[in-house]
Amino acid sequence: MNRIKTISWISAAVAGAVLCVSLAAQFQNTPEEAKNQQLVLDLYRDVLGYHHYELASKYMAADYIQHNYTDPQGRDPLMAFIGQRFPNPEPLQPEMKNKPTLVITKGDIVLMMTTRKVKDPKDPEKMMEVNHFEMVRVQNGLAQEHWDSSIGAGGRHQ
Amino acid sequence: MTLGRIHATRLKFRVAAGALALCSAAALWGQDAAQQAKNQKLVLNWYREVIAYNHVDLAKKYMADDFAEHSANVSGSRADFVAYHGKMPAQPMQPKLPRQPIRILTKGDYVVLVWEIEDEDAKGVKYKYNNFDVVRVANGKIAEHWDSLLKN
Numbered sequence: 001m002n003r004i005k006t007i008s009w010i011s012a013a014v015a016g017a018v019l020c021v022s023l024a025a026q027f028q029n030t031p032e033e034a035k036n037q038q039l040v041l042d043l044y045r046d047v048l049g050y051h052h053y054e055l056a057s058k059y060m061a062a063d064y065i066q067h068n069y070t071d072p073q074g075r076d077p078l079m080a081f082i083g084q085r086f087p088n089p090e091p092l093q094p095e096m097k098n099k100p101t102l103v104i105t106k107g108d109i110v111l112m113m114t115t116r117k118v119k120d121p122k123d124p125e126k127m128m129e130v131n132h133f134e135m136v137r138v139q140n141g142l143a144q145e146h147w148d149s150s151i152g153a154g155g156r157h158q
Numbered sequence: 159m160t161l162g163r164i165h166a167t168r169l170k171f172r173v174a175a176g177a178l179a180l181c182s183a184a185a186l187w188g189q190d191a192a193q194q195a196k197n198q199k200l201v202l203n204w205y206r207e208v209i210a211y212n213h214v215d216l217a218k219k220y221m222a223d224d225f226a227e228h229s230a231n232v233s234g235s236r237a238d239f240v241a242y243h244g245k246m247p248a249q250p251m252q253p254k255l256p257r258q259p260i261r262i263l264t265k266g267d268y269v270v271l272v273w274e275i276e277d278e279d280a281k282g283v284k285y286k287y288n289n290f291d292v293v294r295v296a297n298g299k300i301a302e303h304w305d306s307l308l309k310n
Contacts, residue, residue, distance in 0.1 A: 028190065028266065067274075069285040102292065102304075104270060106263040111270055113292055113304060115228060121309065129228040131304045133290040135261075135272065147272065149306035151287040155279030156308060 033105045036138040040110040041096065041103070043143055044134070049097035051089045053079045065145040100134075111135045132158060194264045197295040201269040202255070202262075204300050205291070210256055211249040214240045222299040230309040239303075260288075267301075269293045 029037060043059035046052045056079050064075040072081050100112035112134045120126040137145040150158050204220040207213050217240050225236040232242040263270040273289040294302040 067286070067288060069287065102268075104263060104265050104268050104292075106265045106270075109261065109263060111263060111290075111292075113290070115304060127233075128230055128309070129233040129304075130230050131228060131290075131292075131306055133288075133292075133306050135288075135290070147288045149288060149290055151285070152289075152306070152308040153275075153277055153287075155277065155283075155285060155287075158306070158308060 029105055033107065035141075036108060037103060037105040037110050039138055039141065040112070040136045040143060043136075044112070045096040046092060047079075048082070050092050051082070051086045052092060053083055053089070059143055061139065061142040061144045064143065067145070067147040068150055070151060108138045109135060110138065130158070190266075194266075196298075197267070198262060198264045198269050200295060200298070201271070201293045201300065204293075205271065206255050207251060209243070211251050212243060212246050213248045213251065214244045215248070220300050222296060222301045225300060226302045228302070228304040229307055231307060267294050267296060269295065 039059060046055050047059060056075055060075045062075050064073070064078060066073050066078065072078055098114060101115045102113040104111045104113075114132045116130050116132070117127050118130055120128040131149075133147075133149040135147040136143050139145075152158055200220065207216050208220060217236060221236050221239070223236065225239065227234055227236075227239045232238050257273065257275075259271040260274045261270075261272040263272075269292075271291040271293075273291075274286055275289060276284060276286050278284055288306075290306045292304045293300055
C-alpha cells in the first residue's frame with residue numbers, strides 16, 4: 001500500500017513537472033489565442049497562398065480594415081484586387097506556401113515574420129537578411145484588420 | 159487489497175496529480191507574467207537608449223555577448239551592430255521615445271514593437287506605413303533582433 005502511495009506521488013510529481021516544462025517550452029497560447037493563430041495561418045494558406053478567394057468569407061470579415069495604403073479596404077474589393085494579379089487558384093495543400101519563420105499570437109493579434117537570406121544588392125558577394133511582417137487582428141472568429149511591412153519609406157515596396 | 163481501496167488510491171493519485179499540475183501552471187503563469195513585464199521594460203529601454211538616441215556605448219549593458227542582428231542593413235554580431243549604429247553620433251538622452259509604438263506584443267521570450275510612420279510617396283502623396291521590430295530576450299539580455307527596415 002505504501003509502495004503504491006509512493007508511486008502515486010512520484011507519478012503526480014512527474015506529471016506536474018512535465019506540464020511545467022511543456023508549458024515553458026512553448027509560447028503558452030491560451031485556447032482562444034490558439035484558435036486565432038490557426039484562423040490566420042489557414043487564411044494565409046488557402047486564400048492568400050493558394051488563391052482560393054471563394055473561401056475568403058470563411059476567414060475574413062466583410063469590413064476588413066487595411067493599413068497597407070496600396071491595397072483596398074474591405075474583403076471583397078481586396079479579393080478582386082489580388083484576383084487580378086493572381087487569377088488562378090492552385091490546388092490546396094496542407095502546408096503553407098511561404099511558411100513564416102516565427103509566429104507570435106498575443107490575445108487577438110497574430111504576428112507572422114518571414115526571414116529570407118538574399119544577395120546584398122550593393123555587394124553581390126555578401127548575403128543579407130530581409131524580414132517581412134504580417135499582422136492580423138481577429139474579431140468574432142474572423143480576420144478583421146491587417147498591417148504589413150510591404151511598403152516602406154518613400155512608398156517603396158519591400 | 160480490496161477493489162474499493164484500489165479505486166481510492168487511484169482517486170487520490172488523480173487528485174494529487176491534478177492539484178500539482180494546476181499549482182505548477184499557476185506558479186508558472188505568475189512567474190511568466192512578471193518575466194514578460196521585465197522583458198518588455200528591458201527592450202523599451204534598450205530601444206530608447208541604444209537605437210533611438212544612438213548610445214552604442216550602452217550596448218554591452220543590454221545586449222548578450224552572443225547577440226545576433228537580423229536586418230537588411232546589418233546582419234551579424236553585437237560588434238557589427240555597434241559598428242553600424244556607431245557611424246551616427248549619440249543624441250542627448252531623453253526619458254521618452256521620440257515616437258511611441260502603436261502596439262507592443264510581449265509573449266514568452268519575445269517582445270514585438272509595431273510602428274506607424276507617415277511619409278510621402280514618389281508622387282508626393284502622404285501615406286502611412288508600418289515598421290516592425292522583434293526582439294528575443296534570454297537570461298535578462300537582448301539576444302536577437304529582427305526588423306523590417308529597407309536597405310539604406
